[in-house]
Amino acid sequence: MNIVLLGPPGAGKGTQAKRLEERYGLIQLSTGDMLRAAVASGSEIGQRAKAIMEAGQLVPDEVVIALIADRIDRPDARKGFILDGFPRTTKQAEALDRMLAEKGIKLDHVIEMKVDDALLVDRISGRYTCAKCGAGYHDRNQKPRVEGVCDACGSTEVKRRADDNAETVSKRLEAYHAQTAPILPYYRAKGALQAVDGMAPIDDVTVALAGILNGAAPAARKAKAASRPKAKAKPRAAAKKSKPKAKAKTRRKAKAKPARTKRAAKSTRSRKPARKAAHKGRKPVRRSRR
Numbered sequence: 001m002n003i004v005l006l007g008p009p010g011a012g013k014g015t016q017a018k019r020l021e022e023r024y025g026l027i028q029l030s031t032g033d034m035l036r037a038a039v040a041s042g043s044e045i046g047q048r049a050k051a052i053m054e055a056g057q058l059v060p061d062e063v064v065i066a067l068i069a070d071r072i073d074r075p076d077a078r079k080g081f082i083l084d085g086f087p088r089t090t091k092q093a094e095a096l097d098r099m100l101a102e103k104g105i106k107l108d109h110v111i112e113m114k115v116d117d118a119l120l121v122d123r124i125s126g127r128y129t130c131a132k133c134g135a136g137y138h139d140r141n142q143k144p145r146v147e148g149v150c151d152a153c154g155s156t157e158v159k160r161r162a163d164d165n166a167e168t169v170s171k172r173l174e175a176y177h178a179q180t181a182p183i184l185p186y187y188r189a190k191g192a193l194q195a196v197d198g199m200a201p202i203d204d205v206t207v208a209l210a211g212i213l214n215g216a217a218p219a220a221r222k223a224k225a226a227s228r229p230k231a232k233a234k235p236r237a238a239a240k241k242s243k244p245k246a247k248a249k250t251r252r253k254a255k256a257k258p259a260r261t262k263r264a265a266k267s268t269r270s271r272k273p274a275r276k277a278a279h280k281g282r283k284p285v286r287r288s289r290r
């Protein structure tokens with residue numbers, strides 16, 4: 001199973017990738033880690049990357065693609081991979097597709113972790129950790145019981161990441177949207193794009209991701225939806241809409257024929273569960289929303 005996780009920095013891609021890695025035996029491919037490892041190993045491509053980085057230049061796409069190609073050829077990648085933070089541009093997405101096609105590999109899921117920008121800025125910009133034990137806190141959302149004192153160990157020293165301030169986070173988000181937004185239609189057109197609510201609690205996001213991974217492949221899903229056009233666009237809304245409609249119908253019927261015998265009325269009632277069962281077949285895509 002090969003997965004691409006899309007989402008802005010701070011959406012929790014890394015955390016979720018780690019969980020999927022453990023749960024499904026996949027390997028997480030972080031391009032930053034791969035570059036560092038390649039440089040450290042002194043491999044040919046590592047030396048090339050090192051020279052480029054030392055010159056203060058961005059590592060070209062083909063180098064990153066080559067690193068990914070190398071990595072997924074290794075035996076521990078046989079169950080699949082999770083790409084997190086790559087591709088970032090449509091050009092990279094196309095290059096990735098070409099490389100995978102050459103290997104006869106396809107992406108099974110491209111999942112966007114959707115976020116609310118303003119909420120994300122608030123979430124990230126106030127966070128800090130205890131310098132001693134690493135307990136996580138937040139200026140507004142998760143304060144320690146006594147201000148300035150760690151609940152867990154009593155330490156008064158805190159650590160803040162230099163880039164965890166509102167201005168930097170906003171800039172990162174802007175860059176993400178400007179660069180990565182075009183990837184979404186690219187994958188959507190291929191019928192591969194799915195989304196989860198990245199603002200939901202971490203465990204809920206994991207459940208939503210597992211639902212996608214355990215469910216039908218996007219291609220099969222698409223075919224299924226096509227045969228039931230109503231369920232396609234907004235399965236949740238469609239299910240909601242159809243219920244009151246069914247009820248209204250029953251009510252109208254009851255009004256139209258008020259002179260029914262008790263038995264007839266009973267049979268109307270007994271039809272209800274059958275209707276419900278019909279709705280059951282139209283299982284909406286599970287989505288966590290908050």
Ligand SMILES: [Zn+2]
Pocket residue numbers: 130131132133134135150151152153154155
């Ligand atoms: Zn502490």
